[in-house]
Amino acid sequence: MSFPLKSIYSWSLLLLMLMQFIPLNRINPPVVYDFKTPNVIKIMLKKACYDCHSNETKWTSATYIAPLSWLCWLKVSKGRNVLNFSTWDDNKTEQVKLQKAKIRKVITEGAFHQQLYYIWKTDTRLTDYESHTLTHWLSDSQKEQPSEIKNSGNNRQDKTL
Numbered sequence: 001m002s003f004p005l006k007s008i009y010s011w012s013l014l015l016l017m018l019m020q021f022i023p024l025n026r027i028n029p030p031v032v033y034d035f036k037t038p039n040v041i042k043i044m045l046k047k048a049c050y051d052c053h054s055n056e057t058k059w060t061s062a063t064y065i066a067p068l069s070w071l072c073w074l075k076v077s078k079g080r081n082v083l084n085f086s087t088w089d090d091n092k093t094e095q096v097k098l099q100k101a102k103i104r105k106v107i108t109e110g111a112f113h114q115q116l117y118y119i120w121k122t123d124t125r126l127t128d129y130e131s132h133t134l135t136h137w138l139s140d141s142q143k144e145q146p147s148e149i150k151n152s153g154n155n156r157q158d159k160t161l
């Protein structure tokens with residue numbers, strides 16, 4: 001009876017080993033624009049958001065071990081797609097306004113965004129002070145919100161996030 005159990009272990013081990021050979025595109029493309037904002041703000045965003053929302057992802061050794069690597073890769077790809085500080089163009093004012101409003105929403109709702117990541121990397125979590133500072137910085141754009149966000153920001157009736 002010990003044979004099947006042994007073979008399950010062997011097959012799982014083999015599968016895990018094979019998983020490691022599936023190539024993933026863990027590259028950091030060039031930074032196209034340097035996101036123009038006060039340094040204090042940038043430091044906070046770099047700490048908490050840049051791993052998934054910039055081309056400056058820190059691919060730590062854990063991100064090379066499958067299947068965790070697949071999850072990380074997926075999050076970074078999706079994250080960069082919706083918001084990328086490395087391609088953030090301040091001249092596109094309408095787009096910037098919309099992005100800032102979305103960022104504000106994510107920060108206000110704090111703990112709900114990417115919980116697993118912040119449990120894994122607790123030191124990247126924004127402190128209350130940092131969240132407050134960021135919200136303050138973003139509040140300029142809040143005054144002139146684009147219509148898509150205007151009715152959903154603070155009344156918390158919009159559950160799309």
Ligand code: HEC
Binds near residue numbers: 048117
């Ligand atoms: C672990 C990766 C990861 C981290 C860290 C992360 N995000 Fe995201 N973010 C994502 C992914 C993936 C999405 C795509 C949709 C989703 O799953 O919510 C996203 C979506 C977003 C969106 C778009 C929401 C919308 O409605 O279109 C904003 C804005 C955003 N994140 C802001 C932030 C900010 C601000 C931080 C830092 C405080 C941050 N994110 C940290 C992965 C991350």
